[in-house]
Amino acid sequence: MSGLNxxxxxAVEYTDGPLLVLAGAGSGKTRVITEKIAHLIAxxxxxxxxIAAITFTNKAAREMRERVARRVKGDKAEGLTISTFxxxxxxxxxxxxxxxxxxxxxxxxxxxxxxxxxxxxxxxGAKKDVVEGLRGLISxxxxxxxxxxxxxxxxxxAREREAAALxxxxxxxxxTFNAVDFDDLIRIPLELLETDAELAPAWRERLRYLxxxxxxxxxxxxxxxxxxxxxxxxxxxxxxxxxxxxxxWRGANPENLDTLATxxxxxxxVKLEQNYRCSARILRCANTLIANNPHAHxxxxxxxxxxxxxxxxxxxxxxxxxAERVAAEISYLHVAKEIPWNEFAILFRGNxxxxxxxxxxxxxxxxxHLSGGTAFLExxxxxxxxSWLRVLANPDDDAAFLRAIASPKREVGATTLEKLxxxxxxxxxxxxxxxxxxSLLKQLTPRAANGLAEFSQVLHRLRENATRMAPADLVRDxxxxxxxxxxxxxxxxxxATFLRRKENLDELAQWFDSPRHGNRxxxxxxxxxxxxxxxxxxxxxxxxxxRGEPGDQVRLMSLHGAKGLEFRVVFIVGCEDGTLPHxxxxxxxxxxxxxxxxxxGITRAKERLVLSHGAQVARWGETQNLLPSRFFAELPAGxxxxxGADPELEQVQKKERGRAALKDLxxxxxx
DNA sequence: GGTGAGCTTCTTTAC
DNA sequence: GAAGCTCACC
Numbered sequence: 228m229s230g231l232n233x234x235x236x237x238a239v240e241y242t243d244g245p246l247l248v249l250a251g252a253g254s255g256k257t258r259v260i261t262e263k264i265a266h267l268i269a270x271x272x273x274x275x276x277x278i279a280a281i282t283f284t285n286k287a288a289r290e291m292r293e294r295v296a297r298r299v300k301g302d303k304a305e306g307l308t309i310s311t312f313x314x315x316x317x318x319x320x321x322x323x324x325x326x327x328x329x330x331x332x333x334x335x336x337x338x339x340x341x342x343x344x345x346x347x348x349x350x351x352g353a354k355k356d357v358v359e360g361l362r363g364l365i366s367x368x369x370x371x372x373x374x375x376x377x378x379x380x381x382x383x384x385a386r387e388r389e390a391a392a393l394x395x396x397x398x399x400x401x402x403t404f405n406a407v408d409f410d411d412l413i414r415i416p417l418e419l420l421e422t423d424a425e426l427a428p429a430w431r432e433r434l435r436y437l438x439x440x441x442x443x444x445x446x447x448x449x450x451x452x453x454x455x456x457x458x459x460x461x462x463x464x465x466x467x468x469x470x471x472x473x474x475x476w477r478g479a480n481p482e483n484l485d486t487l488a489t490x491x492x493x494x495x496x497v498k499l500e501q502n503y504r505c506s507a508r509i510l511r512c513a514n515t516l517i518a519n520n521p522h523a524h525x526x527x528x529x530x531x532x533x534x535x536x537x538x539x540x541x542x543x544x545x546x547x548x549x550a551e552r553v554a555a556e557i558s559y560l561h562v563a564k565e566i567p568w569n570e571f572a573i574l575f576r577g578n579x580x581x582x583x584x585x586x587x588x589x590x591x592x593x594x595x596h597l598s599g600g601t602a603f604l605e606x607x608x609x610x611x612x613x614s615w616l617r618v619l620a621n622p623d624d625d626a627a628f629l630r631a632i633a634s635p636k637r638e639v640g641a642t643t644l645e646k647l648x649x650x651x652x653x654x655x656x657x658x659x660x661x662x663x664x665x666s667l668l669k670q671l672t673p674r675a676a677n678g679l680a681e682f683s684q685v686l687h688r689l690r691e692n693a694t695r696m697a698p699a700d701l702v703r704d705x706x707x708x709x710x711x712x713x714x715x716x717x718x719x720x721x722x723a724t725f726l727r728r729k730e731n732l733d734e735l736a737q738w739f740d741s742p743r744h745g746n747r748x749x750x751x752x753x754x755x756x757x758x759x760x761x762x763x764x765x766x767x768x769x770x771x772x773x774r775g776e777p778g779d780q781v782r783l784m785s786l787h788g789a790k791g792l793e794f795r796v797v798f799i800v801g802c803e804d805g806t807l808p809h810x811x812x813x814x815x816x817x818x819x820x821x822x823x824x825x826x827x828g829i830t831r832a833k834e835r836l837v838l839s840h841g842a843q844v845a846r847w848g849e850t851q852n853l854l855p856s857r858f859f860a861e862l863p864a865g866x867x868x869x870x871g872a873d874p875e876l877e878q879v880q881k882k883e884r885g886r887a888a889l890k891d892l893x894x895x896x897x898x
Numbered sequence: 899g900g901t902g903a904g905c906t907t908c909t910t911t912a913c
Numbered sequence: 914g915a916a917g918c919t920c921a922c923c
Contacts, residue, residue, distance in 0.1 A: 311913070
């Protein structure tokens with residue numbers, strides 16, 4: 228445990244009670260967590276299998292797993308839990324599925340599946356945004372940890388009562404599908420722990436020490452889950468930084484950091500204020516920027532590092548120009564300064580911004596890795612294949628059935644499916660069973676009945692194979708036999724696109740090959756001889772896995788995805804007003820969160836930071852003129868080096884800004 | 899009754 | 914620039 232500063236050492240060694248570590252960016256927070264895990268094991272206080280470290284993103288979990296593996300050698304780390312909140316909840320449900328009224332092989336519904344269910348329950352003809360809004364209300368209730376009954380009790384207005392009633396119907400629909408949604412992965416374990424007196428002690432016995440990363444990002448349900456697991460003893464270490472709270476939009480409640488002190492009066496608080504990551508100039512940028520936000524826990528982040536390079540600000544013509552400059556700079560630095568590819572990161576506000584960057588990087592043959600959140604699992608061909616797998620594992624999963632039967636297209640359309648749904652409802656069967664029922668099929672047109680029967684047949688054959696095959700082989704088999712591959716080939720205009728999309732399916736199969744995702748504790752489920760149960764377990768984990776390990780590649784990701792990571796060289800592209808801060812966020816009044824997001828991005832950089840903005844930004848086909856981000860005005864001018872700024876361009880921008888200010892002023896007097 | 903062409907609309911962010 | 918939706922055609 229060498230090389231820890233006094234505060235870090237205190238945070239690592241303090242195991243007498245609940246501890247909150249207020250850790251500034253780059254203050255060695257992950258280090259503290261990994262050291263603490265090592266300390267807990269080495270001191271003999273806890274075996275690894277009784278320790279759980281909880282993170283927010285899969286990326287962060289993987290990062291931590293790697294670091295722990297480096298720090299704790301051999302089988303000492305056996306059974307250690309390092310997972311996201313959602314994976315932990317999933318594991319809980321897999322163990323306690325019976326208490327939750329779920330059967331083995333239950334599905335996890337994503338936002339699309341949820342939307343389908345809500346749409347089905349909403350008044351007929353409800354507009355998309357209404358359906359979307361209702362889904363949001365249900366999600367909100369769940370994030371607060373409310374059950375349908377509790378939501379009904381809490382409802383004050385007619386609208387809320389209506390929403391609560393919908394929530395109840397939505398939940399019973401999910402139940403019949405033998406499915407849960409993402410929010411349920413937290414909410415249901417919480418509900419079980421709070422209501423079942425036997426359950427909580429058992430899980431507290433199993434997880435005796437908790438370490439929680441990014442505590443400021445917990446929502447109400449997650450926080451309560453944490454309290455349930457930690458119990459009154461409060462054997463937990465929470466690590467957080469209110470300046471890096473960037474998930475309020477999905478219900479995160481940074482005030483949980485303060486609530487901790489109320490819930491655990493014995494709470495000890497340690498502040499980590501020495502930054503070990505950034506050069507002094509980068510840190511000054513971060514500090515002066517974030518000083519524009521109000522602060523409940525003021526901290527003064529300092530660094531021993533020298534000034535280092537100035538922070539570059541690039542004014543670019545448009546997205547393409549920006550991307551080319553970034554790619555060229557990376558190429559140059561890689562050769563001239565021998566900086567390995569994986570020490571570069573390009574960060575952006577929205578995932579769609581990666582396109583021009585990819586193009587430019589490909590042109591210069593710069594190897595890169597795009598970690599676009601769930602982008603991979605959202606690919607149409609991947610979702611199709613997954614739907615087939617879901618129906619295989621869970622015959623009750625109507626949402627998956629509906630997608631699978633439509634891909635590839637067979638002569639079954641909306642009308643047939645509506646009829647089938649009616650018949651299924653009358654006979655209390657899931658769609659996949661109804662489609663398999665000869666007497667039911669007789670009530671449909673022969674053409675439709677044939678299509679359904681054919682689908683059932685393929686499904687049967689696949690299911691037979693599933694008992695003999697390893698899941699990965701089953702995926703490969705399925706892609707062929709389902710006709711998905713043939714349909715894909717027919718659908719693609721050229722061979723190159725076909726091969727690219729086929730590659731996604733290959734990658735999907737590979738995922739089932741290795742138990743690299745998830746916890747070690749789950750590994751036993753993925754070995755063995757294959758079969759439906761294994762498939763289901765892997766499938767559930769898969770929905771939560773991050774795309775394969777990046778090698779020595781430049782990393783492209785959203786600012787949200789970059790949290791917890793660090794790189795020698797960081798580019799933040801698209802620093803335009805409207806992109807960052809995002810105009811919708813500004814309209815919603817979340818400027819402070821946008822500022823924190825920028826702060827998170829800046830503090831990822833160790834040595835070099837480039838902030839670039841385009842004058843013209845491609846926005847669905849059209850180009851739009853945008854001004855540089857208002858956040859530039861909040862950075863210390865002395866630490867910035869504006870290069871490539873076109874004076875003419877700046878004049879235009881100044882004028883536009885003047886015009887905008889006038890407009891604001893006029894609006895003020897008008898309103 | 900099913901399909902596909904062409905229309906609109908949309909894009910934060912993630913588990 | 915894709916994914917969804919409407920409408921006309923098979």
